[in-house]
Amino acid sequence: MSYVYRVVGNDKISLDDFDASADAELEREEAEAKTIKLIEELIELQSLLYAARRHSVLVVLQGRDTSGKDGVLRKVIGPLDSRGCDVSSFKVPSEEALAHDFLWRIHQQTPALGHIKIFNRSHYEDVLVVRVHNLVPEEVWRRRYDHINNFERLLADSGTVILKFYLHISKDEQEERLLEREKDSTKYWKLSVGDWKEREHWDYYTKAYEDAISHCSSEHAPWLIVPANKKWFRNLAIAHALRDALLPHKDHWLQTLEETGRRELQAIEEYRQKSKR
Ligand code: AMP
Ligand code: MG
Numbered sequence: 001m002s003y004v005y006r007v008v009g010n011d012k013i014s015l016d017d018f019d020a021s022a023d024a025e026l027e028r029e030e031a032e033a034k035t036i037k038l039i040e041e042l043i044e045l046q047s048l049l050y051a052a053r054r055h056s057v058l059v060v061l062q063g064r065d066t067s068g069k070d071g072v073l074r075k076v077i078g079p080l081d082s083r084g085c086d087v088s089s090f091k092v093p094s095e096e097a098l099a100h101d102f103l104w105r106i107h108q109q110t111p112a113l114g115h116i117k118i119f120n121r122s123h124y125e126d127v128l129v130v131r132v133h134n135l136v137p138e139e140v141w142r143r144r145y146d147h148i149n150n151f152e153r154l155l156a157d158s159g160t161v162i163l164k165f166y167l168h169i170s171k172d173e174q175e176e177r178l179l180e181r182e183k184d185s186t187k188y189w190k191l192s193v194g195d196w197k198e199r200e201h202w203d204y205y206t207k208a209y210e211d212a213i214s215h216c217s218s219e220h221a222p223w224l225i226v227p228a229n230k231k232w233f234r235n236l237a238i239a240h241a242l243r244d245a246l247l248p249h250k251d252h253w254l255q256t257l258e259e260t261g262r263r264e265l266q267a268i269e270e271y272r273q274k275s276k277r
Contacts, residue, residue, distance in 0.1 A: 086118070
C-alpha cells in the first residue's frame with residue numbers, strides 16, 4: 001500500500017491523470033495520527049542510519065509555488081534529529097555557480113554517509129524554470145536529463161537512497177493559497193508578484209515537469225507523485241514513503257552496529273587484560 005504514485009522506468013506520465021485532492025478516503029484526524037506514528041518510526045530509523053553510516057539519504061522536494069515544500073520541512077522533517085539531517089535550498093544560481101556546470105553547486109550539498117539531506121528545489125530547476133524561461137538553449141537543457149540520470153546513478157552507487165517528491169496541487173488550489181497569503185500578515189513574507197507571473201506559465205510548467213519525471217525516474221531514484229491539495233494527506237504520504245524507503249535497510253544497519261560493537265568490546269577487553277599485567 002502506498003499513498004504516492006511511484007514512477008519508475010520511462011513511463012510517460014500525464015499529471016492530469018493524478019487527482020491532486022486524493023486522500024485514500026482517510027479522515028484528517030486518522031491521517032494525522034498515522035503521520036505521528038510514522039514520524040516516530042522515522043526518528044528511530046534515522047538514529048540507526050546515523051550510527052551505522054552505511055547509507056545516506058537524499059530527499060528532493062519539487063513542486064510549484066505554494067505546493068507545500070516549506071510545510072513538509074516543518075511538519076515531517078522538523079522532528080528529525082538535526083545532527084544528521086539538514087536542508088539545502090536552491091535559488092537563482094550565483095554568478096559563480098553559473099560559471100560552472102549546472103551540477104557543480106548541487107554536488108557540494110549531497111549527503112554524507114549517515115546523513116539525510118533535503119533538497120528544497122534542486123538540480124531539476126535546470127530543466128524546469130530554465131526551460132520555461134529559455135535561460136539556456138533547448139540543446140543544452142535537453143542533454144541535462146542524461147547528466148541528471150548519470151549523477152543520480154553515481155550517488156546511488158555510493159550508498160545514497162534517493163527519493164524525489166513532486167508535490168502535486170491543482171491550479172485552483174494554488175490560487176486559493178496565494179490569495180490566503182494576502183489575508184494573513186504572518187504570511188506576508190511569502191508574498192511575491194513573481195508567483196502570479198509564474199502561474200501564467202502553468203501549462204508549460206506541467207509539460208516540463210512531465211518530461212523531467214518521465215525521463216529521470218529509475219528504481220534507484222524514483223519520482224513519487226504526492227497528492228498535495230490536502231496538507232495533512234501530503235504529510236502522511238511523504239512520511240509513509242520515507243519510512244518505506246528506509247525500513248528495508250534496518251536489519252543491515254542493526255547488524256553493522258552489532259559487528260562494530262563486538263569489535264570495540266573485544267578491544268576494551270584486550271585493553272583491560274593488558275593493563276592488569
Ligand atoms: P523560492 O523557492 O520561493 O525561494 O524561490 C527560489 C527561486 O529560485 C524560484 O523561483 C526558482 O525557480 C529559482 N531557481 C532555483 N534554481 C534555479 C536555477 N537553476 N535557475 C534559475 N532559477 C532557479
Ligand atoms: Mg516562492
